[in-house]
Amino acid sequence: KEKVEITKEQEALMKLIVDAYNKHQIPQDVTKKLLQEQYSTEENFILLTEIATSQVQVLVEFTKNIPGFLSLDHEDQIALLKGSAVEAMFLRSAQVFSRKMPIGHTEVLEERIRKSGISEEFITPLFNFYKSVGELHMSLEEQALLTAVTILTPDRPYVKDQQTVELLQEPMVDLLKKLCVLQHPQEPQYFARLLGRLTELRTLNHYHAEMLTSWRVNDHKFTPLLCEIWDVQ
Numbered sequence: 292k293e294k295v296e297i298t299k300e301q302e303a304l305m306k307l308i309v310d311a312y313n314k315h316q317i318p319q320d321v322t323k324k325l326l327q328e329q330y331s332t333e334e335n336f337i338l339l340t341e342i343a344t345s346q347v348q349v350l351v352e353f354t355k356n357i358p359g360f361l362s363l364d365h366e367d368q369i370a371l372l373k374g375s376a377v378e379a380m381f382l383r384s385a386q387v388f389s390r391k392m393p394i395g396h397t398e399v400l401e402e403r404i405r406k407s408g409i410s411e412e413f414i415t416p417l418f419n420f421y422k423s424v425g426e427l428h429m430s431l432e433e434q435a436l437l438t439a440v441t442i443l444t445p446d447r448p449y450v451k452d453q454q455t456v457e458l459l460q461e462p463m464v465d466l467l468k469k470l471c472v473l474q475h476p477q478e479p480q481y482f483a484r485l486l487g488r489l490t491e492l493r494t495l496n497h498y499h500a501e502m503l504t505s506w507r508v509n510d511h512k513f514t515p516l517l518c519e520i521w522d523v524q
């Protein structure tokens with residue numbers, strides 16, 4: 292059984308990705324608001340819109356720090372961001388939800404999300420996903436790399452040069468695989484479980500699109516950034 296080792300350049304790559312992931316967090320005041328006094332359904336939705344908007348900003352900043360991303364064709368950069376935004380945001384909010392919140396805060400946040408006018412058919416898969424991510428107890432490195440792997444998915448709609456995206460994604464996948472072996476030695480299937488989450492993520496794109504439409508129908512307002520990333524309005 293050969294020894295799994297992280298090379299010097301993989302060490303450097305991991306530091307870049309983790310620093311970028313850590314650097315760009317949702318401002319505390321935004322998340323704090325969700326935990327304050329009782330809100331109405333309308334108010335909850337407005338707060339979630341604020342959090343979603345700052346999550347998109349965080350996503351864009353993180354993506355710009357992925358080595359090689361900014362040297363991709365500009366239209367491909369946009370196609371990758373638009374194609375992965377929902378999945379990256381589900382991943383990030385799942386991680387914030389399952390590990391960053393002090394005890395008791397998670398329930399309050401869950402309550403706010405449930406009382407924001409979102410239909411039950413979306414709430415169930417959302418919290419099922421949060422739970423399945425939480426059960427993985429991912430390390431910060433794994434979270435950051437899995438998010439980078441998700442963003443660098445070559446077969447997003449409208450990506451022209453899939454080959455180059457694949458060349459960027461490969462070293463991330465290799466590094467993530469090694470990390471899983473090193474950080475979860477008792478669980479040889481851990482890496483496969485992580486990739487299984489990416490499959491589950493893809494199904495959530497559909498729910499999210501439905502949710503956007505139902506909000507539009509009920510004349511909910513979005514921010515310009517959310518309209519731009521999801522082509523609404």
Ligand SMILES: Cc1cccc(C)c1Nc1c(-c2c(F)cccc2F)nc2cccc(C)n12
Binds near residue numbers: 336339346404513
């Ligand atoms: C911040 C948040 C947390 C949990 C559930 C939800 C519904 C939200 N908010 C939104 C999300 C969204 C997200 F930001 C992360 C994960 C899944 C998501 F559905 N997407 C959008 C798009 C337009 C408006 C909002 C309010 N919105």
